[in-house]
Amino acid sequence: MKLISLAVLPTLALLAGCATTTPPQELVSARSAYNRASQGPANSVKPADVHEAQNALNKAEQSFLDNGDTPTTKDLAYVAQRKAELAEILAQGEQANQNAQLTSAEIEKRRDAELARTKGALNAQNQTIQLQGKELEQEKARREEAEKRASQAAADLARIASVKQETRGMVITLSGEVLFKSNENSLLPGAQAKLSQVADALTKTDPDSKIVVQGHTDSQGQAAYNNTLSEKRAGAVRDYLVSHGIAADRITSQGFGPSQPIADNNSAEGRANNRRVEIVVQPPSRRAGN
């Protein structure tokens, strides 16, 4: 009996010695898995899971210290290894989630900025369109008003003088007999009343239109004299119109003498027609872009 005991003891001691010096492969793997997890991002991203892996590893180490390389030690080591791996996998997932969230927020931010830019541009465009619309309406109203006044002026003038629409504009023709005594350039009293009416009507024309007073004579007498006379008469009419409300910068005067007859100078009637003052209302030059 004693002999057997003696023989068994060294074997047991040997077994125990082996167990304490050589850890099972499972424990070796668990240690390296835990080291990897605790030194990697898992340690900061999933600290609770790393801690759990540490506890599991401690249990396995304790089992190894107490009992050696037993199936239980191997099981505990296996579980510890898996828990360390789990911490790393969970950390990887968490990081992916965080990255996705950050990137989504970035996309959202960019989209908002883009939207704000588009909205701003659209608002500016709308404002421009509204402004243009207003300007167009004002311009249209202004033109309609000007046309109304012009046709009113034309109707008024038609009652007091001969009015014709020509390519050079509206031409108001006043007979020389009505305005001046023969060879004189001061206006007759009756002419003044008539010119007052003309001035009245002209104030209703488009203020942008220019007015030219043109003096004409018949062919009798010297051309130079006639030229001067027609020039002076046109000037007298112009001055009168200016003193009756026509802006001075709108209206000019010219003398043509006998150079532009409208009737035969051989008859008395023709000559009477040629002695005349024409007031030409030129339409405003077309605006750029219209």
Place this chain on the structure above:
Amino acid sequence: MNRLILAASAGALLATACASYPKPTDRLISSQASLRGAEEAGAPAHPQASLHMKLAQEEVNKAKALIDDGENERADYMLMRAKADADIALALARTNKSLAVQQQVQEKAANSP
């Protein structure tokens, strides 16, 4: 007589020691639940997760056999392995999805103005 009592009590002690380790029913249920969770999370579609599911399933089967043999304690530890593997499978499946979403969002960001 004394010897008989000693032997009997020693035998009884041994018997209670064996019988005292309860059947690991709770851990069996929890391991199987984790396995189902992993399956529902799409672990079978992911090679690494699928491997851990297989390991967990094998470990559950081993544990069941151990329970049948009355080795409740060994079965309990085997079920710890099963649970650990099933948890890994579930985590891999979820992380895989997170990585896919991350990639999708990053591609979207690369294409957004």
